[in-house]
């Protein structure tokens with residue numbers, strides 16, 4: 003009963019944000035109000051109720067999947083969960099979310115599940131199928147090491163970095179994104195997607211941890227080449243660039259998951275902000291911070307009044323098209339980080355307020371999966387518009403970044419001490 007009252011209170015607070023968020027006709031939108039504010043925006047939901055909700059949802063999810071090795075990806079209205087194998091690019095987010103819940107609650111009962119859903123990924127350290135092994139292993143083993151300092155996780159982090167670096171083509175200067183390494187000879191072009199910036203965190207961590215400058219050299223080269231070929235003059239980004247394998251010349255700049263080649267695919271922009279933040283965090287080179295700020299500024303300019311981004315800022319169907327809650331959650335994490343990294347009071351306030359605003363507007367009845375049949379946190383993400391898969395639904399990486407944003411907003415995210 004107490005839990006129900008708390009959840010209702012949480013949702014009532016969420017409705018309050020609709021003063022700004024649901025009526026676009028209001029003169030001042032929530033975004034405007036945040037950008038004009040001279041003080042830091044605050045969380046406007048009840049944190050204890052939200053924690054109860056998170057625990058409830060993931061307790062249901064864990065009960066459903068048991069201790070197997072099929073990883074939850076989507077939760078459906080009929081009470082079932084769609085699972086994927088460890089080679090899916092999303093396989094690290096579930097274990098990662100469990101580490102975040104452990105960090106959020108401080109409750110040791112989350113340790114065993116977090117370890118289990120991390121350690122089933124152990125074979126991925128040798129997997130040569132996709133570039134996403136950085137996401138897969140850093141979100142799971144990386145968080146596990148950050149929180150427990152379990153030394154047995156280090157060889158997996160190191161070996162995954164070695165495997166990832168096999169995808170580096172020195173003639174191009176980037177890591178190959180798609181395709182099995184065994185097939186590179188038959189691939190016509192070397193492809194790199196903006197998302198690949200996120201894999202650099204594993205390499206930068208491993209470079210420091212294992213005193214292996216080769217890893218950071220490759221990460222820097224990749225970040226620099228991506229800045230040249232993916233980031234447009236207006237600081238939006240191309241999703242995919244294909245290069246000549248032999249000399250690195252750009253063959254084509256295009257999209258895969260966005261509306262069209264020249265459009266602003268929302269999640270792509272958030273991967274770029276997060277990616278250049280992390281490069282700055284590890285290198286302290288101002289060019290990375292400048293890029294992160296420019297891309298963030300453009301992203302914020304294009305956000306709607308109630309902040310949660312449309313899946314692609316150039317979808318001509320706006321406002322009658324879908325939001326992407328996952329992009330909102332990733333942006334919230336990245337903007338929290340940027341607000342801490344930047345040495346400029348106005349920008350710090352701007353990034354902090356938009357980060358909190360995004361989190362506030364995701365923590366409403368509009369976005370939280372409060373119906374009892376769901377076993378997840380956030381609704382309304384768009385996975386792959388062009389393939390018509392995961393449209394307007396929950397996806398495990400939206401939950402992962404939502405939890406990360408919450409930890410950062412509450413100031414309880416433990417920065418990794420290498």
Ligand code: GLY
Nearest residue numbers: 197259269270385
């Ligand atoms: N390709 C990863 C994503 O959907 O963002």
